[in-house]
Amino acid sequence: MSMTVNKNLCPQNHRCPLISGCPVGAISQEGFSLPVIDAEKCIECGWCAEHCGMGAIDYETGTND
Numbered sequence: 001m002s003m004t005v006n007k008n009l010c011p012q013n014h015r016c017p018l019i020s021g022c023p024v025g026a027i028s029q030e031g032f033s034l035p036v037i038d039a040e041k042c043i044e045c046g047w048c049a050e051h052c053g054m055g056a057i058d059y060e061t062g063t064n065d
Contacts, residue, residue: 002039002044005056005057009054010035016035018051
């Protein structure tokens with residue numbers, strides 16, 4: 001599993017406040033673009049999903065169902 005940002009729920013018109021809160025620094029963003037979660041760094045603690053006010057972060061299972 002990995003954490004993903006849903007582009008349809010993320011407003012992408014501001015600096016993502018989750019960047020500074022991620023305990024392992026796995027979230028980055030260029031300008032006001034869609035934030036990116038680095039799967040190599042992410043420990044899947046769920047902090048970002050819990051604190052995203054837009055509900056734009058979720059687990060991706062990686063299956064092709």
